Amino acid sequence: MFLAKIHVLLKPTVNDPQGLTIARALGRLGFDAxxxxxxxxxxxxxxxxxxxxxxxxxxxxxxxxxxxNPVIETFTYELESGLVKLPLGS
Structure with a gap:
């Protein structure tokens, strides 16, 4: 049995309005770095x-x-082997 941990991100050339909004909000909260x-x-x-x-x-x-969506997104993943159980209904 394997557990795949998959990350999907917009390609660097694609505008990310959600990311921009989060970055601005973090700045307003004092996270200037x-x-x-x-x-x-x-x-x-x-x-x-x-x-x-x-x-x-x-x-x-x-x-x-x-x-x-391969047109606008990229993905990476890692596999963990062994007995891994996700909660039922997942």
């Missing part, structure tokens, strides 16, 4: 596969087909 913020999505996906290569293929396909 914040230079920029990029907002994104984070997913944890539990996969029941016997080998890492197949699990990795699954994760890549999930990201390319559903979890990210």
């Amino acid at each position: 914040v230079d920029a913020v990029r907002a994104g999505k984070y997913f944890e996906v539990q996969i029941q596969r016997s080998d890492e290569a197949t699990a990795e293929q699954d994760v890549k396909a999930m990201c390319e087909k559903l979890l990210s």
